[in-house]
Amino acid sequence: MTTIARIAVVVPCYRVRAQILQVIGAIGPEVGWIFVIDDACPEQTGDWVKEQCADPRVTVLTHSGNLGVGGAVVTGYRRALATPAEVVIKLDGDGQMDPAQIGRIAGPLLAGQADYSKGNRFHRVSYAQGMPALRLLGNAGLSFFSKLSSGYWQLSDPTNGYTAIRRELLTELELERLARRYFFESDLLYHLNQARALVIDIPMKARYENEPSSLQPMKVFWPFLLGHLRNGLRRICYTYFLRGFSVASIELLLGSILLVAGGGFGLWQWHISSESGIPATSGTVMLAALPIILGMQMLLSWLNFDVASEPRHPVHPMLRDRQTPTSQRD
Structure with a gap:
């Protein structure tokens, strides 16, 4: 079986009107469904896509209030589950993730080799070139806490949002319990570990040009740290004293x-x-x-x-x- 019509893509959108059409246009034929989630974007990105994009694979979903990146992705996940897609990709709309990598991200899942995959910009030193120094430092600082909270000790780049997940895991997870803001990807790793999912890293280069980002590293550092400590304690108590x-x-x-x-x-x-x-x-x-x-x-x-x-x-x-x-x- 080919990869055509086996992949769905979820694109959360907030202040990405200038980049979104280019991102959608770069998504290849291996994708059968594209769900654009307008998370109460002040630039009306969803309306812009409806007006300017003629791709029949695209469905625009709009939130009346801002739910955060996690809330937008969960909306896309639920909609993707209504399709026959076997793998669901999360692709940001700001242009920092290369749509040409979708096949590499989804490949191991389609082959049955893993349950969840994510990008890793630290596989080689050269891959992280162009990443802002503050974000690089913050990512490295929280890496250990992410390993402790998730139980995936071999993973790197825990905040990388370029991800792919098998539909069976989406059905298994309690999506309503996932974090709704920037802690979403890290929180998802914790829940995947509780489901005993096999998670792998896919090497990829950082892609930073002039794209805007609403992520403020110093503002989210402490919420991330507290979230990791909470999940780490929950995982340890559940794994070593309740489940076994x-x-x-x-x-x-x-x-x-x-x-x-x-x-x-x-x-x-x-x-x-x-x-x-x-x-x-x-x-x-x-x-x-x-x-x-x-x-x-x-x-x-x-x-x-x-x-x-x-x-x-x-x-x-x-x-x-x-x-x-x-x-x-x-």
Whole structure:
């Protein structure tokens, strides 16, 4: 089977009137459906597309109020599920994502090799050339927290919005629970991990010219950080104490207790020593150091287990069998 009419593209639009027609015009014949989501754009991008675009694949959906990029993509996802599309691409309308890469992004999913794919602008140093320094720094700074919150330790460039997802995963996910603003892609990774989806990176070059961006890195840094910490805690509690309990769960729990207890005891003894002027004995130092050392060893062992437990096999075939009525199966 060819890739024609197996791919749908969702294009969230906000202040992209100057770029949107060029973006749509560059989408190749491998795409069967294009959903342009006007997220209450003050430039009336949706109306502009209706007036100027004659591509029969294009459907314009308009929000009466701004829901954010995540809200716009979820609207497109729901509409794409009404088509026979097997893979749904999220492509921004600002021109920073090359539509010629759609085949590369969707290819592994159409071949059944993965459940979700995303662009990676850091695969090579040269690929990130042209990316604003502030955005590059912020992306690198949040990368570790994204790995912790999502459980996908091998992924890079977590905020890359050039993504593809299998329809089986869209049916499985609770779309209404996904973040609606810029944290959308990062939050989606957390939910994909809970579904045990196989996620892969697709190397791509950064594409920054004169396109405007409504993303303000310093403004979203703290919401991103708090979102990652929240999701990380939720993932750890659910994975290691609710869904399953193993030796790694004991290592995480006991290691955390020993690290906190040793650190707290050491600080308390340091305070007493500084107040009295009497140096702490070697025995007291060991009482503080030993729990810290053991705690760190246990946490590192847990971390090794967590990295090794990243999903390795596509889950969509199993989901497809579960979602397909028995009467419709071969």
